[in-house]
Amino acid sequence: MTVKTEFSIKDLENLSSVKAHTxxxxxxxxxxxxxxxxxxxxRTYHLENLKKLLNVTFLYDKGYKISKIAKLxxxxxxxxxxxxxxxxxxxxxxxxxxxxxxxxxYGLFNRTYDQLLETHDFRSLFFEVFVxxxxxIGMLWQTGTIDPAHERFISELIKQKVIINIxxxxxxxxxxxxxxxxxxxxxxxxxEIGLLYVNYExxxxxxxxxxxxxxxxxxSLFHVLKHHxxxxxxxxxxxxxxxxxxxxxxxxxxxxxCASANCSLWIMGSQTHALDSKQLxxxxxxxxxxxxxxxxxxxxxxx
DNA sequence: CTTAGCCCCAACTAAGTCGA
DNA sequence: TCGACTTAGTTGGGGCTAAG
Numbered sequence: 001m002t003v004k005t006e007f008s009i010k011d012l013e014n015l016s017s018v019k020a021h022t023x024x025x026x027x028x029x030x031x032x033x034x035x036x037x038x039x040x041x042x043r044t045y046h047l048e049n050l051k052k053l054l055n056v057t058f059l060y061d062k063g064y065k066i067s068k069i070a071k072l073x074x075x076x077x078x079x080x081x082x083x084x085x086x087x088x089x090x091x092x093x094x095x096x097x098x099x100x101x102x103x104x105x106y107g108l109f110n111r112t113y114d115q116l117l118e119t120h121d122f123r124s125l126f127f128e129v130f131v132x133x134x135x136x137i138g139m140l141w142q143t144g145t146i147d148p149a150h151e152r153f154i155s156e157l158i159k160q161k162v163i164i165n166i167x168x169x170x171x172x173x174x175x176x177x178x179x180x181x182x183x184x185x186x187x188x189x190x191x192e193i194g195l196l197y198v199n200y201e202x203x204x205x206x207x208x209x210x211x212x213x214x215x216x217x218x219x220s221l222f223h224v225l226k227h228h229x230x231x232x233x234x235x236x237x238x239x240x241x242x243x244x245x246x247x248x249x250x251x252x253x254x255x256x257x258c259a260s261a262n263c264s265l266w267i268m269g270s271q272t273h274a275l276d277s278k279q280l281x282x283x284x285x286x287x288x289x290x291x292x293x294x295x296x297x298x299x300x301x302x303x
Numbered sequence: 304c305t306t307a308g309c310c311c312c313a314a315c316t317a318a319g320t321c322g323a
Numbered sequence: 324t325c326g327a328c329t330t331a332g333t334t335g336g337g338g339c340t341a342a343g
Contacts, residue, residue, distance in 0.1 A: 009309080010309095012306085019332085019333080021332085021334085022332065022333080023329090023334070024309095024310085024311085025332070025333090028311090029330095029331085039312095040309085040339075040340060041309080041310060041339085042308090042340090043310090065330080066332095067330070068329090089329085107336085221336095
C-alpha cells in the first residue's frame with residue numbers, strides 16, 4: 001500500500017470540511033497555505049499543508065478569527081492548538097469528575113485521574129482540574145444543587161490524591177534546604193486541601209515539613225517551637241478564624257507563641273485576601289497564592 | 304464536442320466594530 | 324445609537340484544460 005502524499009483542493013475540502021472556495025480565498029487573502037501548482041496551474045497540496053489546515057480549522061471551530069490564526073507562526077499555531085486541546089481535555093475531565101461525584105463512582109474518578117496524569121504532572125492537574133472543580137462545586141453547594149455528602153465525597157477523594165503524591169515525594173525525599181516548616185489549621189477550620197497541597201509543594205521543593213493537621217490551638221505551636229526554634233509556621237484560613245478576630249489571633253500568636261524566640265507565621269487562604277500586608281505584625285506574612293509561595297521558597301533556597 | 308473541475312476576479316451578504 | 328467601515332464567507336461569471 002502506498003501512502004498518499006499529494007492532495008487536491010477537493011481532498012482538503014473533504015478532509016477539513018472547509019469549502020474549496022474558502023480555502024482559495026484564505027490563500028489569497030491571508031497566505032494561509034502555499035501549494036505547488038501543476039503545469040496547468042492546478043493546486044497540489046502536501047501532507048504538511050493538510051496538517052496545517054486541520055490545525056487551523058480546529059482553532060477556527062473554537063471561535064478564533066481566521067485573520068488572527070493566519071498571523072501566527074507555525075510554532076505559535078502548534079502551541080495554541082496544544083493549549084486548546086489541553087483545555088478540552090481538562091473541561092472533559094471536570095465533567096467526568098462531576099459525574100463521578102453524583103454517582104459516588106470511585107472507578108470513574110480514578111480512571112479520569114489516571115488519564116489526566118498521562119498528560120499532566122500533579123501540579124498542573126491540581127491547578128487546571130482540581131481547583132476549577134472545587135470552585136464549581138462550591139457554587140453548586142451554595143445554590144443547593146448538591147448536598148453536603150457529594151461535596152465531602154469529592155473533597156475526600158481529592159485529599160487522598162494529594163496525600164498519595166505527598167507520600168511519593170517523601171519516599172525519595174532528601175532535605176536540601178532550611179528552614180523547617182510546620183503546617184496546621186486553626187480551630188474549626190475544615191478546609192484542608194489547600195494546606196495539604198502546600199505540604200506537597202514544600203516536600204517536592206526539598207524542604208522538610210511537619211504536618212500538624214486540623215484543630216491546632218496556638219499553645220501547641222509553642223511546644224513545637226521548643227524543639228525547632230527556627231521553624232516557620234504555615235496556616236490556611238478559609239472560614240476560621242473569622243475576619244474580625246484575625247488581629248486578635250495574630251496578637252496572641254505574637255505574644256504567646258513567639259514571646260522569646262524569633263518566629264514567623266505564613267498565612268494563606270481566602271480569609272486572608274482582604275488583609276493589608278503592611279498592617280500585619282512583623283512575625284506574620286501573608287502569602288497570596290501558591291505562586292508567591294514558590295517564589296519565596298526559591299529565595300530561601302538561595303540563602 | 305460536451306462536461307466536469309479548476310483557475311481567477313468581482314460583487315454580494317452578513318456580522319462585527321467603531322466613532323461621532 | 325446610528326451609519327460607516329472592516330472582516331469574512333459565499334455566489335456567479337468567464338476562461339482554460341483534461342477526460343470521456
